[in-house]
Amino acid sequence: MACEMDEASVANHLRGASQNPPLESRNKIVFDWGSCPAPVFSRRKPSRTCLADIEQYFHQPPPQFLDLELAVCWILECLLKDDNYPSGLLQKLIREEPQLRLSETVLQQALEFLEQQGSISSYTQRCPSRGRPRRMLHLESNARGEAERLMQPWRSWLDSHRFALN
Secondary structure, eight states: OOOOOOOHHHHHHHHHHHHHHSSSSEEEESSSSTTTEEEEEESSOOOSHHHHHHHHHSSSSOOOOOOOHHEEEEEEEHHHHHOOOOOHHHHHHHOOTTTEOOOOHHHHHHHHHHHHSSSSEEEOOOTTTSSSSSEEEOOOOOGHHHHHHHHHHHHHHHHHHHHHHH
């Protein structure tokens, strides 16, 4: 089977007009015996090439993603202080805890969990700088006690991981 595009053409096509190198690493994969090898983009980092690279990993560790339980604690900590909206929670995490991340999927799962528990409710609020209203999250008063009890173990975890991640 003949290839109509060479590897460089495929790579240029996948990159589009942008001359910036992709965030992903590029690997050549042959899918079956008769197909042409094509560059496949992956978010996986290339393997370390020397011990100094591994040492650098410890000086600049990658961000740690929160799982569901930790995401629930982060949301409760934020909502104990004030009502907020989902993307505002993500922005606040990046701003206040730069070594931690929260995926939108886990955020939505955590919000659904808290809503099912009756711990949070939501309402819409118009924002002058936006066209559509925001979905604001509110911690219910009957859930404040449980949320406050979770703050001590959450902050202990956060303190121990802050040290490890910085």
